[in-house]
Amino acid sequence: MIDVASDRSVRFLTALGGASTSRVLNLFRIAQDNVDNPEHTQKPLFISPVINKAFLIKHRTRSDEAYLFASPRAVSTKIVVPLDSADLRAGGRALFVEQRGYVESLRQTGHYNSETLERDLSVLRLLHAVPSLDPFLLREHLRNNGIDVAACYFSISEGDQERMHKFVSEELSKLIILAGGSGNGSSNRLVSAMLSNEIDEKLEPLRMTLGLTGNDFREGVFSWRGFLYYKWSMGKFWPDVMGVLREINAIQPHGGLTPEQKVYLAGARRNIIEMVRDNGNHVTKALSVYDASFQDLVQNQSPKTFRDFLLSAPYMFLELGEKLGAISHIVSFWRYRFPVGARPNIDGDELAAIFQDFSSSFGERLKEEISPLKKPIVIDVTAA
Numbered sequence: 001m002i003d004v005a006s007d008r009s010v011r012f013l014t015a016l017g018g019a020s021t022s023r024v025l026n027l028f029r030i031a032q033d034n035v036d037n038p039e040h041t042q043k044p045l046f047i048s049p050v051i052n053k054a055f056l057i058k059h060r061t062r063s064d065e066a067y068l069f070a071s072p073r074a075v076s077t078k079i080v081v082p083l084d085s086a087d088l089r090a091g092g093r094a095l096f097v098e099q100r101g102y103v104e105s106l107r108q109t110g111h112y113n114s115e116t117l118e119r120d121l122s123v124l125r126l127l128h129a130v131p132s133l134d135p136f137l138l139r140e141h142l143r144n145n146g147i148d149v150a151a152c153y154f155s156i157s158e159g160d161q162e163r164m165h166k167f168v169s170e171e172l173s174k175l176i177i178l179a180g181g182s183g184n185g186s187s188n189r190l191v192s193a194m195l196s197n198e199i200d201e202k203l204e205p206l207r208m209t210l211g212l213t214g215n216d217f218r219e220g221v222f223s224w225r226g227f228l229y230y231k232w233s234m235g236k237f238w239p240d241v242m243g244v245l246r247e248i249n250a251i252q253p254h255g256g257l258t259p260e261q262k263v264y265l266a267g268a269r270r271n272i273i274e275m276v277r278d279n280g281n282h283v284t285k286a287l288s289v290y291d292a293s294f295q296d297l298v299q300n301q302s303p304k305t306f307r308d309f310l311l312s313a314p315y316m317f318l319e320l321g322e323k324l325g326a327i328s329h330i331v332s333f334w335r336y337r338f339p340v341g342a343r344p345n346i347d348g349d350e351l352a353a354i355f356q357d358f359s360s361s362f363g364e365r366l367k368e369e370i371s372p373l374k375k376p377i378v379i380d381v382t383a384a
């Protein structure tokens with residue numbers, strides 16, 4: 001396990017005390033906000049009370065963490081358990097899903113018996129399989145796999161649900177003729193079927209049109225949902241991106257800065273802005289592939305291009321989710337930490353910790369030796 005108590009990036013953990021983003025699922029805060037909600041207890045995300053109050057983080061694996069895994073991986077799912085629930089500044093202990101000795105480390109950390117361990121391992125595998133921790137995607141992925149948990153874990157407002165439904169309805173209305181229906185009733189049924197956790201007979205005409213087998217169709221439809229969600233989500237948060245980047249470029253911490261911090265912060269600002277730009281371009285290109293194949297299906301009634309898209313969609317979905325999730329994380333966390341109109345109040349250490357987190361969302365491009373943050377201490381608890 002990794003002891004993050006002595007890592008100064010624990011300041012970022014403290015700042016996350018009230019935030020969930022597409023890269024961070026803040027079960028700690030969800031538990032605090034739902035103390036009097038019986039559904040939170042009756043339908044927990046994790047049976048272990050310890051893990052059900054942890055932070056889950058989509059983490060870009062660093063070079064000095066590679067030895068923790070049996071095979072290389074670019075992104076891992078990190079579980080951080082606070083050492084003191086009354087004071088996040090005390091830090092936490094962390095483990096990665098599928099690291100060496102993972103099952104035994106999780107058993108000890110979550111105080112599991114065999115039955116509850118298997119159930120929570122299954123949920124962690126599902127969360128590990130999705131590219132980001134967007135609430136819509138998590139809810140759909142868990143429902144698709146028969147995991148029923150309380151709605152409080154997915155902070156999707158009724159307004160957002162309605163807007164997402166309207167967006168999908170407008171997108172899919174062009175498919176009604178191909179799917180064998182007509183009118184608003186058919187459109188609503190198709191949208192409901194697309195957003196349902198079941199791939200049932202309502203989508204059978206579409207499956208036959210595309211000439212896909214059951215498993216390919218199920219995986220393709222789930223990834224299709226993801227593309228629709230990402231397309232809608234991009235339109236929702238992208239207008240805030242430029243404003244956030246301008247603030248990142250301009251923010252000045254209070255107090256003095258060491259020469260090392262000045263070098264790091266200057267480089268990190270450039271790094272974050274360039275990575276958001278480059279990854280934003282990648283996301284736009286990936287969505288344009290979807291748009292072009294979908295338009296070919298609708299306008300030319302030619303299913304081949306869209307069929308090929310659906311077959312490759314699961315792979316594209318993962319990469320798209322990582323890149324868009326990293327950008328969304330930067331925007332949502334920055335807006336949480338620095339509300340519009342409020343005067344920024346932050347010191348150099350905390351700003352460096354935030355910048356390091358943002359950079360690591362895409363893969364750290366700055367040389368690690370110039371980072372002012374201490375390396376975490378690694379403790380092999382499985383050998384104890």
